[in-house]
Amino acid sequence: MTEEPQSYSAAGEVGQVRLRRSYGERVWIALKKAPISAWFGMIVIAIYAFVAIFGPFLAPYGEAEVFAKADEPWTMFGGNPAHFFGTDQIGRDVLTRLIYGARNTIGIALVTTLLSFLIGGTLGLVAAINRSWLDQFLSRGVDVLMSIPSLIFALMLLSIFGSSIPSLVMIIAVLDSTRVFRLTRSVAANVVVMDYVEAARLRGEGIGWVMRKEILPNIMPPLVAEFGLRFSFVFLTIASLSFLGLGIQPPTADWGSMVRDGSRFIQFVAYDWTLALPSLLPAGAVALLTVAVNFVVDWFLHKTSGLRDDH
C-alpha cells in the first residue's frame, strides 16, 4: 500500500442505500400514500367482513323464515316497513337473505380459495425446487387442465358429481389451483436460482428449511396479491354457478341464487325499473366486493412489484 485513503471505513461507507425504516414505518408510509380507490376498497372489505362475521346478530329475521306476504316491493316505494327490501317469491325477508348471503357466499369462496392455495401453492413450490420429472409431470398436467375453460370444466364436473357445497368447493378449488400452481412455480423459480438459496443448499440445509425460510418469505407479496385476485375470481365463479342454478342450493341464502330468483321480472323492467332490484341488489353486492378487492390488489401490486408506473 502506498496511499492510505483517509476517509475510508467500511462502517461509514455510503451509497445508494435504502433508508432504514422499520416495518411499521413502511406500512404507515404506504397507507398514507394509498390512493382513494385503495382506501375505498379497504373500507368496503372491512364492512363486508363485519357483516359476514356478525350476520346472525345483524339480520332482523331467520335465514329461511317465511312470511305471509310474498313478493312485497321495496319500502321506499310504499312497501311494508317491516321488510325494508321487501320479501322474495316465497315470502322470505330480502334484507335477511342478503345478510346471510354475505356469510355463505364469502365464506364458501374463502374456504375454496384457501384450499386452492394449499394445493396449488404446495405443488408449485415443490415443482420449482424439484425441476425434474415431477415438475414436468405437474406442469404438463396443469397445461392440459387449463386448456379447458374453467367454468365449462366446472359445469361438466358438476353434472357428474351433482351440486352440493362440498363438491362445489372441491371442484372449484382443484380447477383454480392450476393458476395458483403456475404463479407459485414461476415466482418461486425466480427465487430458487438466487445465490442465497444455493448458499443454503451448500450449507447442507434440508428442503423444508429452504422452502420455509429462504423461498416463502420472498414470494409472499405476489402470492398475497394473487390471493386477492383468486378470491374474487372464485367468488365470481361461485356466484355465477349459483346464478345458473348449479351452485349453492336453496334454502341456503346466497347472492347468486338471489339474482336468479329475481330474474323472473326481467321482461317487465322496461315498465318499472324497480322490478330489477331483486336481481340488482345481490348482483351489486357481489360486484361491490370484487371491485373493492381489485382496487386493493391493484394498489398492492403497484407497491410491491417495483414497477414504477408513476413517472
Added chain:
Amino acid sequence: MHPVLYTVLQRLGLGLLTLFIVSIIIFSSIALLPGDFGQQVLGQAALPETVEAFRRELGLDKPAWLRYIDWIAAVLQGDLGTSFSGRASSGADASRSVWELVAPRLSNTLFLAGFTALIAVPLSLFLGITAALKRNSIYDRSVNAVTLTTISFPEFFLAYLLIVVLAGIFPTLSNVTPDMSLGDRILKIALPALTMTLVIVAHMMRMTRAALINLLASPYIEMAQLKGASRAKVIIKHALPNAWAPIATVIAFNLAYLVVGVVVVEVVFVYPGIGQLMVDSVSSRDIPVAQACALIFAATYILLNLMADVIGIVTNPRLLHPR
C-alpha cells in the same frame, strides 16, 4: 427444416395432443357416473330389462378404452350421440340426436360471439394502444379506473345494469328464432352483445396496454428516441413489428374468454345458444349433450390459443432469421 416451420409443427402437434387428452377427460366423465344412473334417467318405474338395455346402449358393458375409441370415432364423423332426455321408463324412446340439438344453437352462439368480437376487438385495441401511449394522462387514468371496475363486475350485474338503463330501447329477452331477419336479430342481441363487449373490452384493453408498456420499456425503444425518431415512427416502425405476438395472445385470450362468458349472458337474456343448452343439460344431467357442449367449448378455446401461439412464432424475428 426451417425453424419457423419446425416450431409451428411442434406447436400444432402439442395442440392436437392436448385436444386428445381433453377428449379423454371429457369421455371419462361418463365412466364416473354412479351405478344407478340408468334408473335416474329412466325413472324409478323402469324395468330392470329397460335399464340393462340402456346400459348396453351406452356401452357400459364394454371396456372403457373400447368405448372411447367408438365414441371418438363417432365424434370425428360428426355423430355426437343421443340425448338422454325424452326417454321414458316404459322403454319408449323419443330422444333426439345431440347434433340436432347442438347445431342451431351453436350457430346462434357463434353469431353473438362474432358480433361482439367485431365491436370489442378494434375498440379495445384502440383504447389499449392510446392509453399506453398517453400513459398517466387523465385519459389513461380514467380508462384504467373504469376498466378496473368493469372487470370486477360479474357479467350478470352488468347485464342487469344495462337492462335497467336501456330496457326502454332494446328488448330484454333475446329469444331469436331461425326465421328472423338480420336486422331483428341484431336488435334482439343488442343487450347481450353490449354486456359482453363491456367485459371483454375492459380485459383486453388492460392487457393490450400492459403488453405495449412492457414493449415500450425496451432499450431499443429508448435508442430509437435518442436517434430522434418521431413518436409515430417509434410506435409504427420499432414497437409494432415486435408487438404482434403479445397482441395476438391478448386477442386469443379474450376471444376464449368470450366463449366462456357467453354462458352466463345467454342465461340472463334467455338467448337460445350453446351456453344455455349446456347449463340446461347439466341441470337435467343430460350427459351426452353436456359432453358435446364441453367438447365444443374446449376445442374452440384450444384452437384460439394455438392460433395466438402460431402468430407469435411466425412473427418472431429470431425464428424467422435463424443464425
Added chain:
Amino acid sequence: MTTDTDNRGAKGDILLEMKDVEIDGFSDERWHKIVKGVDLTLRRGEVMGLIGESGAGKSTLGKAAMGYAQPGCMIKSGTIMFDGIDLMALSETEKRKLWGSRIAYVAQSAAASFNPAHRLIDQTVEATIDHGINGETEAKTDAVELYGSLQLPDPENIGTRYPHQVSGGQLQRIMTAMAMSPRPDLIIFDEPTTALDVTTQVEVLVAMRDIVEKFNTAAIYITHDLAVVAQMADFIKVLRYGDEVEEGETRQMLSEPKEDYTKTLWSVRALHKDESPSEDIALSIKNVDAAYGNTVKVLHDVSINIPRGRTVSVVGESGSGKSTTARVITGLLPPMKGSIEFNGQPLPAALKDRNKDQLRRIQMIYQMADTAMNPKQTVAEIIGRPLEFYHDLRGRKRDGRVAQLLEMIELDDSFMDRLPGELSGGQKQRICIARALAADPEVIICDEVTSALDQIVQEGILKLLLRLQKELNITYLFITHDIAVVTAISDEIVVMFQGQVVEQGLKSQILSPPFPDYTQLLLSSVPEMDPDWLDKLVDERS
C-alpha cells in the same frame, strides 16, 4: 450560430456547455439528487472522459448532455447549451431534430438496444435518412465504408443480418457506425465496452477511437474504468455522488491527481502480495470433465492443485469454464469423470453425499452480494445460521459470536438487526465474508467477489481477505477475470480457456514470458493506466 450541419465551427470552438446542472431521480418513495450542480465544457474535436463509480451520476449527466432525462429522472435546473442552442428551452420535437443528426448516443448493451425486427444496416442509416442528411443509397454505401473502417468482417454484407445473428463485440461496433452515420458533432458513449470480454474490448476500443479521430467528432466517454478512459479521452472529469471531484488533462490526471479521492481510484493496482510457494495441497481436482445436461461439455480434463493457506486465482473470459470449476468443487455439478480430493481424502462428487463437516470446510462467496443474502433476513440471522447449523451455537452465545465476526470484518454490532437492503455494496460483501467465516472453513471459493464493486470498496475487501488469510490460514480459490485483482492477491494462477486449463503456476512464472498464445492475448488485452498503451498494443499486434 446556426443549426445548419454544413456550417460547422472550427476545432476548439465550444460545442457543449453545461452550467450548474442539477438532476433529480425518484426511488424508494422520495426524490433525491443524482447530479448536484455540475459544469461541463466540451470543445469541438475533443473527447472527454466521464469517470466515476456507481451512483456518481455520470450516465445521467451524459444523457442530460443531449437534453434527455431518462424515465424517473428530471433535469431540475441549470443550462445546457449545445452549439449555441439552449437545449433546456427546446420542445421535444425540436430536440428530436438534434438527436440522431447532430448528437448521437452509443448505449451499454448493444444486444438490447438494437431492434430485433430490423436489419442492422437499416437501423444504422435510419436516423441519417429520417433527418434528411443523406439519401438512402448514399447512406448505405457510407455505412458499409464505416463498417470497414470499424474492422468489421465482411462489411459489404454484415448489414443485411439481424441483431441476434452477430456477436456482442460486432454489435457494439455497428452501434458506433450507427452513431457516426449522420456525422454528428457529438457522440455520447455510455459504458460501451463494460459488457464485453477484455480481448473483445480491445478491438472495439481501437475501432471507436480511430473513427472518432478520423471524423474529428467531439465525444463524451462514460465509464468506470480509468484504464479504458485513459486510452480514449483527451481530458477526464471525475464525478462522485453527483458532484465533480476534479477535471484535468488525461496525462496529468494519471501522473499527478490532485484530489485524494482520485488517488484512491488507482489504489487497487498498488495493492500487492508477495507470493509464497507451498507443496501442502489442501484441495485438488484431478482430470475433471463436466457437462450441463450430459450434452454440452464445458470442462475438459481440468486439474488444479490448491495449496493450503495460499490463494490460487483462476482467470479466463466468460465461457472459459472457471465458474463451472467452482460448481464442481462445491458438489453442485458432479463431474462426468475425474475426482476431487480434500486433505488427501476423496470428496464425494455430489453435494447430497457430503457430510456436514465436509460441507463446513469449504465455503463460498459470491459475486453479487445482493442476491447472495436473503433480503428478508437480518444480518444476525444471516451470519448466525451457520453458527447454529454447524456449531450448535444459540441465543446469547450465537449473538456474541456474530458480534465478534462483525468486528473481524471491520463492522460493529450495530449492524446486527439490519436487513441487506439497508447496507451498501461493500458492507454486503463483508457480511457474506462473515457468513463464510462463521463456518470456520479451510477453503473459501471466491467467485468474482470484487467485480461488482467500486474500486475503493474493492480494495477494502481485498485487504480484508488478505488479512483474514494471514490470521486464520485460510485457503482461497479466487475466480476472476480481472488481472489487476489477480496480481494483487494471488500466490498461484490458473489460466483457463474454453473449458481447458492453459497453464498453472506461481504468479511470477505465469506473469512473465514466455507466454502461451492465449495467456499472451489475455494479459496484453488488459488495459493499463498508460495513455499510450493502446497505441503500443496496436503496433505490437500489427
